[in-house]
Amino acid sequence: MKLDPPNDRIGKAVDSAFDKLNIHFDSDWVPERQGRSRWILWTSLVATSAAAAVATLFIPWSGPLTHQKVSVNVPVSASPSLPQNVTQTLKLFHASDIQVEGMVPVYASYPVVNPTAQAYAFRGNFRVHAVMGNYLSLVVNRSHEVSHGVLFSGQRPVFAFQIKSIAPSSPTLGNSELITTAPKPSPLAGTWSQAGTSQLGSFTASGPMVYATHEGYWTSISGQGNGLWQNPPVGSPASETASIAGLPSAPQHALLVEEASSGLSRGFVTPNAGRSWKPWTLGSVQFSNLVSMNHRYWAIINGSLRESPGGSRWQSILSVNPSKWQVQDFAVNPAHPNMLVASLVPIAGSGIGPVLTTTDNGRHWHEILNFPNLGVAPTDMAVLPNGDVSALVSLQKPVLVEYHQSTKQWQMIAVPRQAMGVGSGQLTAAPNGNLVYAAPGGNIYVWNHSLASWQVINAPANAPLNSSPANPLEAIGDQEVMAVYPSGWYYFVAAPAATKQ
Numbered sequence: 280m281k282l283d284p285p286n287d288r289i290g291k292a293v294d295s296a297f298d299k300l301n302i303h304f305d306s307d308w309v310p311e312r313q314g315r316s317r318w319i320l321w322t323s324l325v326a327t328s329a330a331a332a333v334a335t336l337f338i339p340w341s342g343p344l345t346h347q348k349v350s351v352n353v354p355v356s357a358s359p360s361l362p363q364n365v366t367q368t369l370k371l372f373h374a375s376d377i378q379v380e381g382m383v384p385v386y387a388s389y390p391v392v393n394p395t396a397q398a399y400a401f402r403g404n405f406r407v408h409a410v411m412g413n414y415l416s417l418v419v420n421r422s423h424e425v426s427h428g429v430l431f432s433g434q435r436p437v438f439a440f441q442i443k444s445i446a447p448s449s450p451t452l453g454n455s456e457l458i459t460t461a462p463k464p465s466p467l468a469g470t471w472s473q474a475g476t477s478q479l480g481s482f483t484a485s486g487p488m489v490y491a492t493h494e495g496y497w498t499s500i501s502g503q504g505n506g507l508w509q510n511p512p513v514g515s516p517a518s519e520t521a522s523i524a525g526l527p528s529a530p531q532h533a534l535l536v537e538e539a540s541s542g543l544s545r546g547f548v549t550p551n552a553g554r555s556w557k558p559w560t561l562g563s564v565q566f567s568n569l570v571s572m573n574h575r576y577w578a579i580i581n582g583s584l585r586e587s588p589g590g591s592r593w594q595s596i597l598s599v600n601p602s603k604w605q606v607q608d609f610a611v612n613p614a615h616p617n618m619l620v621a622s623l624v625p626i627a628g629s630g631i632g633p634v635l636t637t638t639d640n641g642r643h644w645h646e647i648l649n650f651p652n653l654g655v656a657p658t659d660m661a662v663l664p665n666g667d668v669s670a671l672v673s674l675q676k677p678v679l680v681e682y683h684q685s686t687k688q689w690q691m692i693a694v695p696r697q698a699m700g701v702g703s704g705q706l707t708a709a710p711n712g713n714l715v716y717a718a719p720g721g722n723i724y725v726w727n728h729s730l731a732s733w734q735v736i737n738a739p740a741n742a743p744l745n746s747s748p749a750n751p752l753e754a755i756g757d758q759e760v761m762a763v764y765p766s767g768w769y770y771f772v773a774a775p776a777a778t779k780q
Contacts (some may be wrong), residue, residue, distance in 0.1 A: 305534030311745060321486065362423035363400060368450050372415060372430065373554055374748075377403040384630045385418055385497035398631060398652050405430055410457065412439045416652045425450060427649050429691075435460070435676045437649055439691055451524070454688060462694035464724055464733035469758070469773040471498050471739040476767040482572065482751060488552055490533050492521040497535055498553045511537050512547045512556035516563070526589075534559075534590035536566055548590040559591045572616050580607050584621055586640065596641025597621055604632065607656045613710070614664035615639070620647070622670070624656045632656055634669070646680055651689055659706035661714065669714055673703030679726065681713070695724050695733050710753040717748040717780045723760060736760065739769050 294584050369377070382392035401415045407430065414431040430438040440455040471667035480492040489500040495518030511518055516539035525533040527539075531552045538544040544566035546559040561580065572576045576587045578597075582605030584597035596608060596619075603625050614617035617640040620683035631652065635644045647668065657670035657680070668682040671694075679692040697720030705717040714726040721738035738749070742764035750760035758773035 284687050302658045318395075336725045353558065361399075362419060363448055364424045364444060364450055365417060365419060368417060368425045368428075369401070369415075371406040371452065373409045374401070375404045376407060376413070377401050380414075385573055385652070387633045387650075389649065394630070396426065398654075400654075407438060407439065407440075407452075408455075408457070412437055413722070416654065417650050429651055429653060429654070433676075434674055435693070436651070436653065436678055436691055439689075441649065446684045456690060458691050458693055460674055461695045461733060464695050464735040467725060467734040467736050467773055469736065469771050471769050471771050472737065473741075473769050475726060478763050478765065479751065479768055480520050481522040481524070481569075482753065482754070482761065482768075483780055485533070485571070486530035488525055488530040488533075490523045490525050492523050492535075495521050495537055497521060497523050497553065499533070507587075509553065510536075512558075514545075514558055516541075516543070516545055522569050524576065526571055526574055526576075528574040532589065533571070534571070534587075536569065538566070539563075546590060546736075557591070559593070561593060570611055572613065573612055575616065577609070577611060579609065579620070584609055584619075584624075584641070597635070597639075597644060599623060602626070603623050607632070608658060608660050610660040610668075612662040612664065612666065613708075615666075618662060618666060620668050621659055622660065622664055633743065634668075634670075649682055649689060653678060653680075658703055659682065661706055661708040663708060665710045665712070667704065667712075669708065671704065671706040671716070675703055677716075677718075679706075679716070692726065695716070695735065696720075697721075697722055704748045705750055705752050707752055707754050709757050711757040713754075713757070715752065715760060717750065717752040717755045717762065719748050721749065721764065723749060723762060736771055739764065739766075742769070743765050 305634040309557050322641060328474055339748045354357040378401070380400035383398050385396035385398050389397045397419045399417045399419060401742045402413060405412045405415050410430065412430040412432045415428065416431070417425050418426040420426050424444050425442040427441045429436050436458050438455065438457055442451040444450045446694065482491045482495065487501055491498050491506065493508060493509050497511070498508050499507040511521065512535070515537040518537035519540055520538045524534055531550060533549050533553065534546055535556065536544050536546045536550070542565060543617070544565040545563050546561065546566070547556040548559060549556050565581050568576060568579045574588060576590050580593060582601050583595050583599055584606045585593040588591040597634060597670070599605060605626055607622045607624040609621040611628060618636070618638045619641070620634065620636045622634050627633060634647045634650045636647050637644045651673045653674060655672060655674070658673045659671040661669045663669065671681045672678045672680055676696060677694045677696050681690045681692065682765045683690065694716060695718065697718055704719055705714050709715055709764045712728055716724045716726065718724055721742055723736040723738070723778045725734045727734055743766060749764055751763050755761050762769055
């Protein structure tokens with residue numbers, strides 16, 4: 280029997296259904312996140328959650344810079360002059376052969392009414408502190424001064440910085456960070472075991488109960504029994520996918536959400552592990568990113584962030600203008616569930632939304648300022664027990680961005696990538712605060728905060744590579760990972776020697 284690491288609380292809620300697999304689940308710790316994943320072809324049995332998103336970085340090119348005029352992706356007659364502080368900042372980067380890619384609004388205030396800044400995008404040759412790049416992003420505030428920016432080489436960020444100005448004509452570099460290429464990760468020794476030959480739509484361990492979905496079907500497992508796939512509750516739509524989650528504080532209580540081909544979902548709640556179901560009060564809605572923790576559920580419903588104590592009635596804790604904005608992603612602090620983070624994106628048109636946080640479960644929200652201007656919003660977020668925030672930004676070469684409460688600063692970390700990988704990955708957190716990233720191509724990477732380095736879990740030998748990342752993915756302990764591939768679902772247990780720091 281493998282001993283749990285001393286900082287791992289998994290043993291408090293051992294799921295006896297998986298004793299024979301020697302897997303321990305801490306349902307109080309691991310939030311269950313489920314998102315729409317209809318792009319996966321399901322086959323026949325059980326595992327976890329997530330949603331993948333693909334985003335591009337560059338705004339369409341629209342012309343060269345001439346006579347200090349900005350040519351943007353709007354009619355030329357609307358092109359403003361470059362602020363003096365911008366031209367002086369370009370000199371700091373020894374800019375030459377400049378072309379203006381575009382300019383988009385930046386919204387960093389909530390409630391969002393008007394842009395709080397503009398993001399200028401330049402292509403050309405740039406050099407600062409011996410760092411070379413060919414693409415420069417600058418965020419300009421309403422005082423027409425550059426606040427921060429990012430220098431790229433290709434589509435990889437290489438230098439992040441803030442600007443401090445005594446006067447608009449004399450900007451200087453403030454806090455800056457060199458972003459080096461991710462070094463080759465060290466292998467994380469351990470063993471893969473295949474637990475089933477089917478792909479799962481969702482999976483959650485809630486005390487002695489294990490819930491899972493496959494296509495529109497669901498199952499519950501208790502003790503040593505085997506789960507049988509059950510039909511959706513009466514009144515559910517003809518579903519392509521379904522998500523399920525139990526409440527850790529009341530394992531018999533679960534929420535099942537069935538999604539129709541139209542993209543609209545209907546939910547059903549059970550107080551008795553699925554022996555009977557009642558529909559929720561919402562009717563048909565757009566639904567994604569289900570999280571269960573302690574005695575509450577959270578999800579994105581019709582673009583807003585909502586919570587529910589039992590899955591039937593839901594209240595909004597972050598409402599946005601539905602004609603303009605929606606919540607892109609959110610995460611809950613597993614140690615302090617009243618702390619959440621959320622990112623907003625515009626529904627139509629271009630623009631960069633704010634990253635918000637709350638410490639009182641949505642009664643008050645405020646911005647986490649100076650999120651690096653990478654051109655797109657985070658596709659996956661996680662909150663660590665100490666309140667630090669991690670976000671995955673899915674560029675052509677993904678970037679991990681972390682906000683440290685101690686310094687009030689964002690840090691960018693280059694993410695390893697397999698050569699054959701296509702698409703975006705998935706991010707989750709382990710109980711000890713390490714981050715687990717399922718990369719396109721099949722491998723799984725672990726960011727070890729104490730070592731400040733990446734470790735790699737090579738995909739199972741019979742898992743097909745050169746395809747989508749492992750999905751769903753869940754860190755079920757400090758040293759254990761559950762992952763679903765087209766060939767089935769698997770669990771990984773790190774070797775004891777690998778747990779020593």
